[in-house]
Amino acid sequence: MDAAELPYYAPVGREVALFEHAFRNRLPLLLKGPTGCGKTRFVSHMAARLGRPLYTVSCHDDLTAADLTGRYLLKGGDTVWVDGPLTRAVREGAVCYLDEVVEARKDVTVVLHPLTDDRRLLPLERTGELLEAPDGFMLVVSYNPGYQNILKSLKPSTRQRFLAIEFDFPEPEAETAIVARESGLERDRVAPLVRLGNALRALKGQDLEEGVSTRLLVYCATLIRDGMAREDAVTAAMIEPLTDDPEVKRALLRAVELTLS
Numbered sequence: 001m002d003a004a005e006l007p008y009y010a011p012v013g014r015e016v017a018l019f020e021h022a023f024r025n026r027l028p029l030l031l032k033g034p035t036g037c038g039k040t041r042f043v044s045h046m047a048a049r050l051g052r053p054l055y056t057v058s059c060h061d062d063l064t065a066a067d068l069t070g071r072y073l074l075k076g077g078d079t080v081w082v083d084g085p086l087t088r089a090v091r092e093g094a095v096c097y098l099d100e101v102v103e104a105r106k107d108v109t110v111v112l113h114p115l116t117d118d119r120r121l122l123p124l125e126r127t128g129e130l131l132e133a134p135d136g137f138m139l140v141v142s143y144n145p146g147y148q149n150i151l152k153s154l155k156p157s158t159r160q161r162f163l164a165i166e167f168d169f170p171e172p173e174a175e176t177a178i179v180a181r182e183s184g185l186e187r188d189r190v191a192p193l194v195r196l197g198n199a200l201r202a203l204k205g206q207d208l209e210e211g212v213s214t215r216l217l218v219y220c221a222t223l224i225r226d227g228m229a230r231e232d233a234v235t236a237a238m239i240e241p242l243t244d245d246p247e248v249k250r251a252l253l254r255a256v257e258l259t260l261s
Ligand SMILES: Nc1ncnc2c1ncn2[C@@H]1O[C@H](COP(=O)(O)OP(=O)(O)O)[C@@H](O)[C@H]1O
Pocket: 008, 009, 010, 011, 012, 033, 034, 035, 036, 037, 038, 039, 040, 041, 042, 170, 178, 182, 214, 215, 218
């Protein structure tokens, strides 16, 4: 694929090289980092760059191993086996990306473990198949350590099977370029929004669980580019999504006044 046709991703460190090394050496990769910092975009970029199809699964607390591997379904009186996304990725030699993997049910780790050791096997008990992952297959998972939920952190026996890399929000200059490119708003109008985003991120911990994401900055800039007044766009994209607490909101609005006036 032409560089121009790849999903746009601006590297923030050496993550592109790490992904390529992991792929070449058939090693699974764990992406850690806050919501909206570019993890999903990075994976789509890398899959396209390596010329592999991509299967993305957003994990949730009802997601079972069978949702990933497949199940027998009734089709006009017959029962037919239908591959799940993980099985399809293994058969095709694709990248399989499990977003927020800690959300998934415990039995999911049972299918991931044999795939992440050097045999790279996917046993399908229901069909009696034992699939060996081809070279083109790569398992990528993400999780957000920021939620600090003891019940929902990755077990050491699982996480120690992955190479891992920590993602964070890009430096202001890089983030300005990303937001400008994604929204179409001029850089000099994006720069103050990024400054504000960083001021709001500084409030994380005391007042906020999560800071403004790059995604929200893109939303904000998109609204402004579309003609919305800046303060309305800021409220809709950078204040209201972060909190419901009136007092925290006031603190955020103070930061807005200080940064944007
Ligand atoms: N490094 C980056 N390069 C290009 N776009 C980015 C980058 N980081 C964030 N973005 C923008 O932020 C949005 C959210 O990123 P996403 O990959 O969905 O976040 P995550 O998966 O970490 O929650 C993307 O749709 C893209 O517009």
